[in-house]
Amino acid sequence: MSLWEHLKTALESILSTKLRTALTVLAVTIGVAAVVFLVAMGEGQRNQMTKMFEDMGANAIYVTSTSREVTGSRGKLTMQDVDALVDSKKAPSVGIVAPLYNKVLPVTYGNKKITISCIGATEEIGMIQNYPVEQGKFISRMDVDRRTSVAVLGYQAVIDLFNTENPLGKSIRVGGSQFQVIGVIEELGGRSGDSYVLIPLTTMQTRIGTEKTTSGHAVQTIAIQAVSTEKVGDAVAEVTSILRQRHRLREGEDNDFNVVNMTEILARMQETMAAFAMFLTFVGAIALIVGGIGIMNIMLVSVTERTREIGTRKAVGAKRRDIVNQFLIESALLSFFGGIVGLLVALGVTQLMGNLRLGNISIAPQVSPDIMIIALSVSAAVGLISGTYPAILAANLDPIECLRHE
Numbered sequence: 001m002s003l004w005e006h007l008k009t010a011l012e013s014i015l016s017t018k019l020r021t022a023l024t025v026l027a028v029t030i031g032v033a034a035v036v037f038l039v040a041m042g043e044g045q046r047n048q049m050t051k052m053f054e055d056m057g058a059n060a061i062y063v064t065s066t067s068r069e070v071t072g073s074r075g076k077l078t079m080q081d082v083d084a085l086v087d088s089k090k091a092p093s094v095g096i097v098a099p100l101y102n103k104v105l106p107v108t109y110g111n112k113k114i115t116i117s118c119i120g121a122t123e124e125i126g127m128i129q130n131y132p133v134e135q136g137k138f139i140s141r142m143d144v145d146r147r148t149s150v151a152v153l154g155y156q157a158v159i160d161l162f163n164t165e166n167p168l169g170k171s172i173r174v175g176g177s178q179f180q181v182i183g184v185i186e187e188l189g190g191r192s193g194d195s196y197v198l199i200p201l202t203t204m205q206t207r208i209g210t211e212k213t214t215s216g217h218a219v220q221t222i223a224i225q226a227v228s229t230e231k232v233g234d235a236v237a238e239v240t241s242i243l244r245q246r247h248r249l250r251e252g253e254d255n256d257f258n259v260v261n262m263t264e265i266l267a268r269m270q271e272t273m274a275a276f277a278m279f280l281t282f283v284g285a286i287a288l289i290v291g292g293i294g295i296m297n298i299m300l301v302s303v304t305e306r307t308r309e310i311g312t313r314k315a316v317g318a319k320r321r322d323i324v325n326q327f328l329i330e331s332a333l334l335s336f337f338g339g340i341v342g343l344l345v346a347l348g349v350t351q352l353m354g355n356l357r358l359g360n361i362s363i364a365p366q367v368s369p370d371i372m373i374i375a376l377s378v379s380a381a382v383g384l385i386s387g388t389y390p391a392i393l394a395a396n397l398d399p400i401e402c403l404r405h406e
Helices: 003-016 018-055 079-086 141-146 155-162 201-209 229-246 262-305 307-315 320-352 369-395 399-404
Strands: 060-065 094-109 112-121 133-136 150-153 171-174 177-185 196-200 216-219 221-226 257-261
Touching: 003 320, 018 262, 018 320, 018 369, 060 229, 060 262, 079 094, 079 216, 079 221, 079 229, 094 155, 094 201, 094 216, 094 229, 112 155, 112 201, 141 201, 150 155, 155 177, 171 196, 177 196, 196 201, 221 229, 229 257, 257 262, 262 307, 262 320, 262 369, 307 320, 320 369
Parallel strands: 112 196, 150 177
Antiparallel strands: 060 221, 060 257, 094 112, 094 171, 094 221, 133 177, 150 196, 171 177
């Protein structure tokens, strides 16, 4: 028999038992939909986490104070620490240094009031982290030097305070002090939910107030960009050495600060997400295997029901391979149809969940063409594997016994 005749016969057999076919296809549909959706969720989360770390700077280093309480200036990061790191002679691998101070403060505009993160920063932070300006401009060196009362708003902060109104040039109150909005940052999503206000660090120190030490104003974080990705390790070593000397830490004594290397964190995160994606795929594969068992079961029932048909076909000259091919094509079609429906279901669910958020992180499931091709191929393979035993069983039946079968 030709392939077309096999396909035609298989379709007729499948359509002759619509309810049983639908239930069999449903099992495969659930399996494929689970595999595709779970893999898409894992891929979407991995991409979001990768984007979040890339936004914070691919070759960035972040220095923070330890959480333990330390009196005086020791154990706290200061502007003097920042100045020491800027010195290129002591830290040739350090490119850009940006001090940061963060406070959660009430921000008001008219009768609208929100409580969000207010970040005192310098213009260098825009060179280290990804802060694409959608409207207006970013904090400048002049704003920092003159302690101007200007603010740059995150995308969500603009929506919460101004809705559809243009915020540029408007006055807001941050912690009781008045600031003029000079810029709006594009929607970033992952890093902070886009709900924040950036103001000049010097303005925060003088108008809002920051923690002070015996040697001057404290900073909470020092963001550093290495001169190149290859120099990140050298920059970490230089920063650690300089700060240990400044904080008068003896040999063997623990650091009173933390140095976070974004490159290493990103690599570890990608390894973790890869393992997570593997786990999700395994869970979905179990559902697909259950669907394959369902196909094998239904094909065994089909062999029993069509025993006389098999005997008749053998009596008129059908070969063993014709019988095998017939049942393999039927099982593959059942599985393939289930795969198509499962893929459509997974695509529909991912579209509905496109704006899903977990906390401040947006999780947008991403279905790549590779996932779709693999899912359909695997579903067809499951059908072939599941139908192999029933097909061989049917091919080995004795035609005389088949014709006697009631």
